[in-house]
Amino acid sequence: MSDAFAVPPESQSPAASPPPTPGAPPAPAPRGRLSPINRRRLANFKANKRGYWSFVVFMIVFVVSLFAEFIANDKPFLVKYDGGLYFPAVKTYSETTFGGDFDTEADYRDPYLQDLIRKSGGYMVWPPVRYSFNTINLNLPTPAPSPPTWMLTDAQCASAAAARTPAGDALPQTAAPRAKSCADIEWNWIGTDDQGRDVFARLLYGFRLSVLFGLALAFLSSIIGVLAGAVQGYFGGWTDLLFQRFIEIWTSIPTLYLLIILSSVLAPNIWVLLGILLLFSWVSLVGVVRAEFLRGRNFEYVRAARALGVSNAAIMFRHLLPNAMVATLTFMPFILSGSITTLTALDFLGFGLPPGSPSLGELLAQGKSNLQAPWLGVSGFLVIALMLSLLIFVGEAVRDAFDPRKTFR
């Protein structure tokens, strides 16, 4: 009896507390155990090598982009000033904290402030890239859009390098002033856009925003779609008939025009955009889920549950929803990539996120209007293409994983 109760503590059932009697029910199996069918799905998912590695790569990029503030930021993540430690990346400090004159937020890129900190015997720990998505590089070697720094000649860099006088006199005129080169200026690895903002930082933040927006839209529209499909499929009859006609009318509204009209009335921000897109994207799952519920409500185990007196809501959630979830999960990556594409398209047309937001679509639009600056269009295209391709490959692998007939290869 003793080893029957040898289960991980988190699943310790109350059954363990009374003294074990003969015939007592066995302790429950650990909860985290994957059911065999899920184990098979995982194996199928991994068997699709392209999809599996796409998933790994996508997750790495996505998780890294979640920490964008620690990779590309115009604030250091650690400042030592006057013996105290400050964390500007996560907390806002005013300039006066570091002995400045104004009560405004400290600008750590300002040579004056850098000077103050250095003089106090402190230091700053910067992220690898010292621009945020909206940081304007005031010291551009060429007029914006400025090409990637490694493409510039030293002559082009000279004026910018000269302007970037080393603050403080750590090494006063002991050595002859050597020729200024591109190594002396702050680098823009993929150049800047037409407002002098670092393209790499904008891509990083833009990728994150796109994926998060896509996830939110896919998730919310799935919830609404599943609920609507569930209700229609389960109750059938008039509910189904009326709802279906409504959806037919609703989907025939041209979404893009409506968005254009709405965005001229409402000030676009990410939540408004999410709401408007949600109005139309939830219908994509309804058909699938409705079909699953229509099929499932005649299953004998549903009838058995009714005979037990289980309520409609409980039947829908406990018995039927798991069936519909397979279809939903299979569709999810495709809905996700569709959502991202929609957002990008709107941004490209200028009806998307408010100006200044890190947006891949806006970058593409800039690339289109600045054909002399190919780094804008090319880098934007590469990131979007990579992101969407990875998602589609993942989607294929998910589809394989849930395919019940895929028993052999």
Place this chain on the structure above:
Amino acid sequence: MTAPLLSVRDLSVAFAVEGGTSLAVDRVSFDLAKGETLALVGESGSGKSVTALSIVRLLPYPAASHPSGEILFEGRDLLKLPERELRKVRGADISMVFQEPMTSLNPLHSIERQVGEILKVHRGWSAAKCRARVLELLTQVGIPDPEERLDAFPHQLSGGQRQRVMIAMALANEPDLLIADEPTTALDVTVQAQILTLLKELQQRLGMAMLFITHDLGIVRKIADRVCVMTAGRIVEQGPTARVFQAPEHAYTKKLLAAEPKGAPPLFDAAAKPLVEVDDLKVWFPIKRGFFRKTVGHVKAVDGVSVIVREGQTVGVVGESGSGKTTLGLAILRLISSEGGVAYLGKPLAGLGFSEMRPFRKDMQIVFQDPYGSLSPRMPVVDIVSEGLGVQGKRLKRAEKREAVARALADVGLDPSAMDRFPHEFSGGQRQRIAIARALALEPSFIVLDEPTSALDMSVQAQIVDLLRAVQARRKLAFLFISHDLKVVRALANEVLVMRNGKVVEQGPSSEVLATPRTDYTKALLAAAFDLEAKAGHAVAQ
């Protein structure tokens, strides 16, 4: 002795599964002479269908493979024949009849096209010539008014007629060998008897050999000259039918032969307390026609049935499919709407809403036919069995719940330690036990058993019947036992209700009804069930 028509030597079939292969058929050998009937008999999973399908190479290759063996048909090895050659054999020299007449005909093709296709493919006949032959075939297999049926679609035919069409298709090219894979399993007993008679007759007339696959020993005894008993992919015994039945040599054959449901039901006791009283119950489905969906008539699924189920007693409901047996059971539990009186312990249930019915659900339970469909595949057994407990307002702690589930599982002879497993980890018989445990967990006093044994193997059937009887005796349960299988009904029910087209044609203590049936319909049912004879054909479905 002449060379046999079909000779299977050391045939093995393996299926690729994750991380290896599993052997479904293990070195099977048998011969089949011209004009002979050989029966392959065994329980589900014994490999009999796989053996038959590999003769015409219809298995899902390359998942399936043949590690060993050869199949000699008229001297040629079918396993080595190229696909083109094999296609000429299929449907012409060897043809098949499948189990499920509902799905083996294309619902979008008319009967003429369906049957004519084979003639066109194999003989390249013209449409007119095909038509004449199709008519001849339909007459041969006993389809009434064949001219009118040529343009009919499968859904316009009854199950028996569809199976006759299937047979007509199989016979179209006068094959030398007919493989019949459980051709009567999906049919009513009365229709089954008719189809068996037809097959036997046609075989004698056309002189073909028949490989008959079945799990039903009664059919084997009736139709086969020789029999091969299969279990776990091996043939454990083969020989002439009479010899195998009279003097079985292998232990498994003995077990199979002994597996018929036995035992007697509790004695009929008219004085026992009535639990469920059904008075003039009607379930009518309206037929709506026209633009305004006016009700023009009704399908009377259950039409004026009255029955009393008493404590500790079993009422058996028998009849052909479509006679309203299941509908009656569902209507008593108010799972479908009905008219007329249903009362539980004197309390009328008619007109109660879903939530008003909930308290009664504790006392009135149901077990369904298909143990594969009636258990939610995504829930562990403990959740399945305890679901009703939660609904019935018993706020149980987890431990108490598990205790109750363990009790219910022990009651049906399952190991309580298996309660965290999922349904697919159990066999059909075990699943049906789980379904019974789910009904028992609420400690009901009345259970509707809707064909609980018909999806199960013969030997498992007998076990479930024994189990039901034991549980009934222990808990003084009342059963409404719905079945088309009169053998099981005889072993369980002490009162019988014979239904036809929604009406009760005969009702009374089972000893009387089954011994001295009064109506032709009951007589035909009994003849079909116990002797596999097609009697009184006018009284039953075609």
